[in-house]
Each structure stands twice: as structure tokens, then as C-alpha cells.
Amino acid sequence: MSTAADLRLTNADIEAMPEDGNRYEVIDGELYVSSAPHVIHQRVLMNIGYAFRVYLASRAIGEILPGVGIVFDEFTGVIPDLVYASHERMRKATAGGRFHAAPEIVIEIVSPGHSNERRDRHVKRTLYAARGVNEYWIVDPENRSVEVHRQTQDSENLRGTDELTSPALPGFSVPVSAFFE
Numbered sequence: 001m002s003t004a005a006d007l008r009l010t011n012a013d014i015e016a017m018p019e020d021g022n023r024y025e026v027i028d029g030e031l032y033v034s035s036a037p038h039v040i041h042q043r044v045l046m047n048i049g050y051a052f053r054v055y056l057a058s059r060a061i062g063e064i065l066p067g068v069g070i071v072f073d074e075f076t077g078v079i080p081d082l083v084y085a086s087h088e089r090m091r092k093a094t095a096g097g098r099f100h101a102a103p104e105i106v107i108e109i110v111s112p113g114h115s116n117e118r119r120d121r122h123v124k125r126t127l128y129a130a131r132g133v134n135e136y137w138i139v140d141p142e143n144r145s146v147e148v149h150r151q152t153q154d155s156e157n158l159r160g161t162d163e164l165t166s167p168a169l170p171g172f173s174v175p176v177s178a179f180f181e
């Protein structure tokens with residue numbers, strides 16, 4: 001007789017998935033599938049990446065990377081929209097082209113749909129908090145807002161001209177509206 005533990009998927013199972021344009025992730029053995037992102041999602045991703053690139057151009061402290069896999073253990077592997085890691089964290093946390101420990105900042109851009117929202121706002125938020133991600137940004141294009149969840153302080157919900165700053169990025173400051181232009 002099969003048990004729930006027997007039905008848990010692994011990262012090896014995910015590696016065997018077809019190259020069909022979908023994003024496959026496994027969290028605690030449960031499969032999550034996302035379709036290719038929409039134009040608005042990608043535009044927001046590029047705007048966030050640009051803000052980081054401008055900031056990092058004068059500070060050689062780390063990297064912002066899109067779509068990099070994070071393999072926490074055999075049963076948990078995710079592909080966030082963006083990650084920021086200091087050079088030190090990159091050396092300690094990456095091997096074989098993937099993270100095997102938490103980057104400092106993980107950024108997810110919410111795609112339309114209840115299952116996408118549940119995954120990003122609840123499942124991944126719980127995962128990243130438990131696995132040591134310092135900051136988790138949930139970017140919501142529909143509401144033009146950014147939720148910032150930090151290990152060391154209360155969460156913030158920013159919108160419009162609110163300035164987004166980060167303890168991991170000394171001197172970084174950008175109005176949330178810049179992500180949605």
C-alpha cells in the first residue's frame with residue numbers, strides 16, 4: 001500500500017519533466033506548474049532588474065539573477081523570478097549552476113490566477129522564511145504593489161511613490177512605481 005511519503009516528488013523527478021515551456025517546481029514533494037509568464041510580468045521583471053543593475057553598477061557587492069534554480073533538498077526545488085545574492089553568498093551557496101542555500105533576497109512576481117497567488121503569497125513565503133531567505137519580495141503587477149517580508153522586522157506593503165529600501169543593499173532606494181512603468 002502506498003503512503004503519502006511514497007507519492008512525494010523529488011528534484012530528480014522535476015529534472016525529467018518535458019521541455020514544454022512550463023516551469024516545474026517541487027515544494028516539500030508537491031508539484032507546482034506555471035505556464036510561461038505574460039508580457040506584463042516580464043516587463044516588471046526587467047524594470048526590477050534594471051533598478052538593481054543601476055544600483056550594482058557602482059557597488060561590486062553582488063548579483064541580481066533571473067530564473068535561477070534553488071535546490072533546498074531532495075524534495076524542494078524552486079525557480080524564483082529573481083534572486084539577489086552577495087558575492088560571498090554566491091561562493092557559499094552555489095554549486096553546479098544552482099543555489100543550494102538561500103540567497104539574501106528572493107523576488108516573485110505574482111501571475112494572474114488563484115493558484116499562482118496562493119503559491120507565491122503562502123507556500124513560497126513559508127518556504128523562504130523557513131529556509132533562511134533574508135527578504136522575500138512579492139511583486140503584484142495588478143495592484144502595483146510590493147510586499148516585503150523580512151526575517152528581522154515586520155512586513156511592509158509598498159505602493160506608488162513609497163521608497164523600497166533593503167538592509168541587504170546599503171543605499172538602494174527606488175520608488176515602487178518604477179517597477180510598473
